[in-house]
Amino acid sequence: MKKWFGLLVILILVGCNNGKNDFMATNNKEEYQQQQQKIEQILKEDKHVKRVTAVFTKDSAIVGIEVKPFSKWNKQKYEKKWKKEVKKALPDRNVVVSTDLKLIMETDKLAKKQLSEKKLDKKIKDLKKLEKEET
Template identity: 35%
Template sequence: MKLLGMMLPLLVSLSLLIGCGEKEKVIVYGSPENEKEVEAVLKEEDYVDKTTVIQYDNSMLVAVQIKPWDKWKKAKLEKKLQKKFDEKYPSKDVFVSADYKIFYEANKIKREQVEDNKLKDKITKLKKLAKEET
């Protein structure tokens, strides 16, 4: 009985800490004009694990990580998401990638807080990197 009395508070506090440990699913960097709409579109898709969105000028880079069970159909899901963004934002140049290296580099841009004048060059390099065959 004493053991249960000692373990119960520990178990309750551990469960609370684990529940509060969820990280952000969607990170939007750059101009915050459509931030809530972009988050809503991405949260609708249950196969998206994490996302980094970089908005600049009239363009948008959407780097996503697909959940592990859906990785085998990554190209199909990437095209589906690209189509959804193209329909939602026809006036913007939207680039969607489910490649981890693009996701990593997009997060690196966010961490380093790249200035607006250098942002376009970095994004152009990322698009070229995504189109490379590995």
């Protein structure tokens, strides 16, 4: 009985862990890092954001935003708001903002790879098509 109670207390404490948000970007160019910091500042203020992944090229950016569990019910509303904020921060780029888990996973994969600008552009075009798909 004591073991179960101890396990329950540990699970509750771990579940209430506030942890820090994970932010990830690709391409180590200084310009991209500055833009990533802009996006981080914008999205860190929102309590509904769990994790952000961003991929940049010369003329476009894909931002994948993972939403906290209880915020998933209003995910579309938040996505519209975040898209406006990111477009305002990056007016010179074609921006795609998505909360779709498949797009977030693909963006994660791209962020971990070091690809040339040309290949990255092609992958981003594929991700834009993926975003427009309805499942």
